[in-house]
Amino acid sequence: MRQEITQTREPLLRRMWRSMQRDPLPPRDDRGRMRLVMNSLVLHLHPSKVAKPTLRFTYTFGLGGLSLLLGGVLGVTGVLLLFAYTPSPEAAYNSMLTLQTRVWYGQLIRNLHHWSANLLLVVVVLHMLRVFFTGGFRTPREFNWLLGIALLLLVVAANFTGYLLPWDQLAYWAITVGTSLLSYIPLAGEVISRLLLGGPEVGAATLTNFYALHIAVIPLLMAGIASFHLWRVRKDTLTVPRRADEPPPERVEKVTTIPHLISREVVFALVMLALLIGWSALVNAPLEEAANPSHSPNPAKAAWYFLGLQELLLHFHPFFAAIVIPGLGLTALAVLPYLESDMDVAGVWFRSKRGRWLAAFSTLIGVAAAVGLVLLDEFVLDLPALLPFLPTIISNGWVPFAALLLAIIGYGEFLKLLGARACEVRQALFVLLFAGFITLTAIGIFFRGPGMALVLPRGVLS
């Protein structure tokens, strides 16, 4: 074979193309395909063979891969935006206007960056849910779950720092509200918020800080941790899915990565890219009036992904709403895989048949409880007025927090009495809290009007 090649004297360009790969292209048999994966810089992120059941789309839903794709789109469009953007309070807003009206495809590039960023947040959370519900975080994959949480936090941080850059009213006040949450951290809060803002209020120094974080610190961290994450997926391999009533399979059928996995990935990526570009061509990213530090819009809302937290703030003392509850939630999320020792449910959707029912039931309870409690606190209960002799951190903090905690623990014990296994109870509690949080977020987005009063979404009544 080799001889034939040198004898026929290939054209130069063809030889260059061939020389890019260490193995003959295209590979002729399975061994060649496996070698190609192993010896390629990019492809060797994959093993040369994968377990066939993991290829099923309805197992991973391609969510991890989609996160990676969106990360790539964000990188490319972000670098393009750098060429059009000026990070100073005087110039930032005008550079956005110029970008949208005078730069060829400026609006499209901005839209792509905006929508990819928001979609990434949704997709990463869905990916986390997929991993949780299929038990994909069991030994030896616990640490990869932690890396995942770090990535989730970085995605939120990237969204948050990017939010300020257009320097419009939305940006200015969302960041003012968001950073003020920090000052409620006991002792260190004031110092941290001053460090981040570079002063007492959002201003020129804040923009400089956020810009540096957004274009350098966060993307670099993200690239590093994402590589680590993918390397661990490669080393640990994907959890093999199975049905609840099947024992773990003795031997799993394996197929070569080329073409079985690669072709699926390419098709999925191209379809998603087409949808993303189509959407971005039609729907513009919002841009309001230039930032005006003396006029907060009414209602002034944080970015949509913080509206669950903002809703909590309406009901709890800020120390609980901004620090205790999110802190406990994150800690619980981080230790989740270390609580699970029960290996025989790895790869089973929702742990078991009963697990599925309990999860569905807990979703309903979570939604109903969130709606009910919001209405109760809004229209009926006024704890600080009922307990005027207590400081609000107790009457509006410890008291409702303890009541809520007891209710949650009680719910878990109740499920145990019904005969649910520990892993099913944990799942049910996770779903309960997650559904509650999503409901609060939805209330914050759609049902809060001027003065943060409860209203029906626009268009429902009028």
Add this chain to the structure above:
Amino acid sequence: MSEQRLQSTQENRPEEQDATRRDFLKIAWGVAGLLALGEGTLVGLRFLAPRTVEGEFGGVFTAGAVEDFPPGSVTPFETGRFYLVRLEDGGFLAIYRRCTHLGCAVPYDPASGQFVCPCHGSAFALDGEVLNPPAPRPLDLFPVGIEDGMVLVDTGKPLQRDHASPSDVTYASGG
């Protein structure tokens, strides 16, 4: 057999001595590492510390003559970021417009005679006292001085307080 054992215990002895030396070195390395980390953190934090700009918002403002502000009036000062409030009894208060809840700019609502925050609905009385939560404390104050019939406001450091009190109010002496 016994010879061998003897040998091995003899060999062990220097190793044990080594172990304490190794422990010492381990601790020394650890301490050195922590020191380096601390220094690095300190340098980083000092480098990133907020740069204060003198002379802008933060200086002393001359609001105007005492009689320019009728009792029961609220006058906004944009660049100073405060409201000069003159209470019905003639006393002055300079109220920082930044909401103590989450930092929104609080507008004055003449219809109700209150400061009502658009962000989460906190309401404050003319003296800054909380009328409606979620704000955890009254609006912050800037110190007011009256010299030669002129009202001066020092925006250098906002004063935080847990409750509004009559001692917050400044009166034009004798006038």
